[in-house]
Amino acid sequence: MRKSKQFLSMPVIGLQEGRQIGSVKGLVVDPSLKQVVALIIEQKGWFKEQKYVDFNKVKSVGEDAVTIDQTSSAERGSSLPNIIKLLKDNIEIIGARIVTENGTLLGYADEYYVDMASGQLVGLEFSDKFLSSVMHGKAFLDTNYVNTIGKDVIVCADEATDNVIKIEGGIQETMKSFKDSTSHIWDNTVQKTRNFSTSLNKSLGKAKSPKDSKQKEEPAQPDEYTGKPPSSED
Numbered sequence: 001m002r003k004s005k006q007f008l009s010m011p012v013i014g015l016q017e018g019r020q021i022g023s024v025k026g027l028v029v030d031p032s033l034k035q036v037v038a039l040i041i042e043q044k045g046w047f048k049e050q051k052y053v054d055f056n057k058v059k060s061v062g063e064d065a066v067t068i069d070q071t072s073s074a075e076r077g078s079s080l081p082n083i084i085k086l087l088k089d090n091i092e093i094i095g096a097r098i099v100t101e102n103g104t105l106l107g108y109a110d111e112y113y114v115d116m117a118s119g120q121l122v123g124l125e126f127s128d129k130f131l132s133s134v135m136h137g138k139a140f141l142d143t144n145y146v147n148t149i150g151k152d153v154i155v156c157a158d159e160a161t162d163n164v165i166k167i168e169g170g171i172q173e174t175m176k177s178f179k180d181s182t183s184h185i186w187d188n189t190v191q192k193t194r195n196f197s198t199s200l201n202k203s204l205g206k207a208k209s210p211k212d213s214k215q216k217e218e219p220a221q222p223d224e225y226t227g228k229p230p231s232s233e234d
Helices: 081-089 129-134 158-162 171-216
Strands: 011-014 019-030 035-043 050-054 058-061 066-068 097-100 105-114 121-127 138-142 146-149 153-156 165-167
Touching: 019 050, 019 081, 035 081, 097 158, 105 138
Parallel strands: 011 066, 097 153
Antiparallel strands: 011 019, 019 035, 035 050, 058 066, 097 105, 105 121, 121 138, 138 165, 146 153
16 A cells, blocks of 8 residues: 555556656545545646546556556546546545544544555544544554545544554554554553452452461360360360
């Protein structure tokens, strides 16, 4: 996966012609599908014309360039009315408020992650109010918890607040840090439980000692023949 901003300015190359037709100027997202459906291409040359490449026609998104089978895959907007409609709807993910169904404001979207093969939105990166109360920095939220991407607000399930992952130097490191921190908490919990059990056993042992000693000091039985208790001299 890759951040949306990392697509910008990447050269777009037609493989059949071996020619660069331009560079990526932006992404077109279908909010209902939670997917990038097209790339906005800024062409090279004196007479620049903005064109679009349907994401299904993208051959590969590499480290240094985007490749398509042929340059004709970059089309004018008039040929792609659905893409133009999405642009006119002007739904922006970056800067949108992220709110749960119960009305909790998590923060504002700073970035979104894209699966390079399918164009699906993988997750949101955000910061602000929610983070300031529980952690510092930025956080990652899986788009599986996103219900609606609207014009002004991104609506999430209430479970989103329990599934936020802190970002420290990238997603892979975040996942590892998250697992490590969970393991650490579990180890501490186990140790505290053991310490509590040991203390409890000791307390119970002390509580039973006087009773046990009394049970051991049984009263002397009367003499079998006289019926009198034995004298201390016996």
